[in-house]
Amino acid sequence: MNSLFNTDTQADIIKRINNLHEKSQPKWGTMDVGQMLTHCQKPLEVANGNLELNTQIGFAKKLMFKLFKPVMYNDKPWQKNLGTVKEFRITDTHEFHAEKDKLVHIINEFSTKKNKQDWPAHPMFGTFNTEQWGKMQYKHLDHHLTQFGV
Known part of the structure; x- marks a missing residue:
């Protein structure tokens, strides 16, 4: 499994990001390219310690997420149109180049x-x-870059 801690993998992800343009269209989902770029920042900001989420979940959901956790960093691609926490939902307009x-x-x-x-x-x-964070961040970025055809 690729990881953002691998220098070649990181370079490949950045190359794919640089292949995006303002008019890039998604193959699925509702976000435009500026929104997707902003959305992709959020999990990295959590990992970097620059964003703290106060998402409260009950016992049943905690158990469900514990069972689902390995899917976040295993070798299988994520399914299209997965849900996301409300703090990662981007619905307003974001400027492509800045994002x-x-x-x-x-x-x-x-x-x-x-x-x-x-x-x-x-x-x-x-x-x-650390290994799981690197794989999970790669997998998230790969998912959305694939969504936009790069």
Whole structure:
């Protein structure tokens, strides 16, 4: 499984981001390209410790998310049109170039943390180790870049 902590994988993701343009259209889903770039920043900001979510979930959902957790970082691609937490839903307009530059910056910040041990807890899935964070962030970006055909 690819990881954003792998230098070649990181470079490939950034190359794919740079292949996007303002008129890139999704193959599925409702976000436009600016919204998608903004959406992709959010999980990285959580991992980087720059965004804290106060998502409260009950016991039954916690159990369900615990069972679903390995899907976040295993080798299988994510399904199209998966749901997301409300804090990651982007519905307003976002400027393409600014959001693209910001996403690349956040990816670069994240990728320097391959030796980090004290990751923040994910608001729904709990703790992830460094390897899982790297795989999960790659998988999320790959999912959305595939959504936009790059």
